[in-house]
Amino acid sequence: xxxxxxxxxxxxxxxxxxxxxxxxxxxxxxxxxxxxxxxxxxxxxxxxxxxxxxxxxxxxxxxxxxxxxxxxxxxxxxxxxxxxxxxxxxxxxxxxxxxxxx
Amino acid sequence: xxxxxxxxxxxxxxxxxxxxxxxxxxxxxxxxxxxxxxxxxxxxxxxxxxxxxxxxxxxxxxxxxxxxxxxxxxxxxxxxxxxxxxxxxxxxxxxxxxxxxxxxxxxxxxxxxxxxxxxxxxxxxxxxxxxxxxxxxxxxxxxxxxxxxxxxxxxxxxxxxxxxxxxxxxxxxxxxxxxxxxxxxxxxxxxxxxxxxxxxxxxxxxxxxxxxxxxxxxxxxxxxxxxxxxxxxxxxxxxxxxxxxxxxxxxxxxxxxxxxxxxxxxxxxxxxxxxxxxxxxxxxxxxxxxxxxxxxxxxxxxxxxxxxxxxxxxxxxxxxxxxxxxxxxxxxxxxxxxxxxxxxxxxxxxxxxxxxxxxxxxxxxxxxxxxxxxxxxxxxxxxxxxxxxxxxxxxxxxxxxxxxxxxxxxxxxxxxxxxxxxxxxxxxxxxxxxxxxxxxxxxxxxxxxxxxxxxxxxxxxxxxxxxxxxxxxxxxxxxxxxxxxxxx
Numbered sequence: 191x192x193x194x195x196x197x198x199x200x201x202x203x204x205x206x207x208x209x210x211x212x213x214x215x216x217x218x219x220x221x222x223x224x225x226x227x228x229x230x231x232x233x234x235x236x237x238x239x240x241x242x243x244x245x246x247x248x249x250x251x252x253x254x255x256x257x258x259x260x261x262x263x264x265x266x267x268x269x270x271x272x273x274x275x276x277x278x279x280x281x282x283x284x285x286x287x288x289x290x291x292x
Numbered sequence: 293x294x295x296x297x298x299x300x301x302x303x304x305x306x307x308x309x310x311x312x313x314x315x316x317x318x319x320x321x322x323x324x325x326x327x328x329x330x331x332x333x334x335x336x337x338x339x340x341x342x343x344x345x346x347x348x349x350x351x352x353x354x355x356x357x358x359x360x361x362x363x364x365x366x367x368x369x370x371x372x373x374x375x376x377x378x379x380x381x382x383x384x385x386x387x388x389x390x391x392x393x394x395x396x397x398x399x400x401x402x403x404x405x406x407x408x409x410x411x412x413x414x415x416x417x418x419x420x421x422x423x424x425x426x427x428x429x430x431x432x433x434x435x436x437x438x439x440x441x442x443x444x445x446x447x448x449x450x451x452x453x454x455x456x457x458x459x460x461x462x463x464x465x466x467x468x469x470x471x472x473x474x475x476x477x478x479x480x481x482x483x484x485x486x487x488x489x490x491x492x493x494x495x496x497x498x499x500x501x502x503x504x505x506x507x508x509x510x511x512x513x514x515x516x517x518x519x520x521x522x523x524x525x526x527x528x529x530x531x532x533x534x535x536x537x538x539x540x541x542x543x544x545x546x547x548x549x550x551x552x553x554x555x556x557x558x559x560x561x562x563x564x565x566x567x568x569x570x571x572x573x574x575x576x577x578x579x580x581x582x583x584x585x586x587x588x589x590x591x592x593x594x595x596x597x598x599x600x601x602x603x604x605x606x607x608x609x610x611x612x613x614x615x616x617x618x619x620x621x622x623x624x625x626x627x628x629x630x631x632x633x634x635x636x637x638x639x640x641x642x643x644x645x646x647x648x649x650x651x652x653x654x655x656x657x658x659x660x661x662x663x664x665x666x667x668x669x670x671x672x673x674x675x676x677x678x679x680x681x682x683x684x685x686x687x688x689x690x691x692x693x694x695x696x697x698x699x700x701x702x703x704x705x706x707x708x709x710x711x712x713x714x715x716x717x718x719x720x721x722x723x724x725x726x727x728x729x730x731x732x733x734x735x736x737x738x739x740x741x742x743x744x745x746x747x748x749x750x751x752x753x754x755x756x757x758x759x760x761x762x763x764x765x766x767x768x769x770x771x772x773x774x775x776x777x778x779x780x
Contacts, residue, residue, distance in 0.1 A: 261346035
């Protein structure tokens with residue numbers, strides 16, 4: 191059974207993750223998500239209870255590897271099409287708010 | 293207190309493939325902004341990246357050349373971050389299973405000693421787009437907005453991470469030179485720092501001499517030449533020493549090198565590795581490099597500069613010095629070998645290459661294949677000199693002509709009238725004339741000052757515009773002066 195009581199995620203950690211994903215969330219959300227994310231982690235942690243001694247790590251479930259293409263150039267898209275969705279453009283470039291340095 | 297400096301370098305080089313790493317857009321420098329972009333490198337929803345095989349081949353080649361181990365299994369991962377230089381909000385890179393691990397590079401130190409610098413790993417990732425910060429100063433902090441060109445986004449990029457094995461800024465400088473030499477030699481990258489196809493970040497810390505534990509490091513960025521790497525590290529080791537000596541402590545941070553001011557300034561505190569939330573790239577199947585593949589790659593690996601240096605010395609009987617100079621670049625080395633075989637005189641071939649030719653290349657900032665000189669022409673010229681058709685002095689004019697305009701040496705000599713005067717009948721009148729024109733010098737000679745003979749020979753060479761055979765002039769001048777002495 192899943193433990194409901196002690197979430198492994200604190201509201202501060204939720205805030206940090208939200209910041210990394212550039213999402214704004216309210217104080218109530220932080221508490222709610224902390225609980226939900228904690229339960230998810232508990233659930234996933236059940237996997238580590240399985241004894242995997244002698245089992246090779248699996249990075250993919252499909253048995254395919256080495257899918258390559260030849261190094262032959264093809265036409266790119268016209269710059270106007272590439273820039274079609276840009277909210278702002280200038281000198282053939284995407285224009286965006288300044289990047290904060292410090 | 294005495295301090296020891298510890299330096300490790302992260303070098304990024306763009307691979308010189310025809311296309312990008314995950315799509316077929318051209319990998320090319322200098323095109324108009326956003327003209328080498330497609331939905332894949334722009335990260336549009338639903339697109340599927342496919343790995344460029346040539347990038348993997350070049351990666352393996354570079355890795356083998358510096359003695360790396362190629363693990364059988366490797367994969368790509370997503371490195372997640374929000375920064376507009378990657379339109380996808382993640383960069384496809386390699387995290388825990390890179391294509392190459394554990395190599396080394398031998399560097400030459402100024403005192404003639406050699407030192408081995410460890411290479412931790414080499415992984416493959418996609419390059420980012422280029423941002424231009426607009427505003428009055430062009431500085432990132434004061435800019436009003438940013439312009440993004442994604443032509444570079446998705447270009448295959450090797451990250452070569454060294455061990456913290458360097459102890460002086462000079463060692464870091466030598467390491468960069470050696471690394472560039474080998475990568476250019478292999479043809480995997482052109483390593484042009486001014487075009488951004490080679491970039492370098494440095495980790496530097498100091499610790500009291502004798503201490504095992506590393507000090508707190510700073511990561512230095514924004515260095516745009518090998519020299520500025522060295523200058524920035526010299527500045528930074530001094531700065532850290534002064535902080536510690538004045539009772540302060542070093543904080544882990546990223547610092548930018550400001551070339552004009554000659555200082556490093558704090559940029560931002562370094563984000564923790566787990567902030568990137570790496571996870572396996574679900575769109576790219578893993579890679580398996582088996583023994584057969586590695587064997588094939590080893591077969592294709594060209595002879596490396598170190599091996600070739602030894603072979604040239606043995607096979608062509610060249611001094612080690614010559615062999616070292618000729619093998620600083622693959623193009624010179626290949627050129628030498630071809631010309632030496634054709635001329636049958638390796639030492640003369642080496643002399644011309646190390647002398648007049650290298651001087652010309654350095655002065656004009658050219659590679660030898662960018663000139664009009666061909667190995668056949670150099671070989672022919674050397675034989676024209678050996679057969680006394682032209683003098684060595686004329687050879688200097690001829691080589692410049694061949695470098696600038698190319699052509700057939702024999703035809704040029706004929707057309708320019710550069711043939712050496714090797715007939716006594718042609719030379720005798722000039723010799724008599726020179727002696728007659730300089731009675732005072734002749735008197736000196738007759739009074740026993742034999743060294744003035746050199747002056748007479750020089751005058752003959754001048755009058756014949758360097759075309760006279762110097763050995764013949766010397767011999768005939770001796771005879772002429774002897775005659776004057778006897779006829780006194």
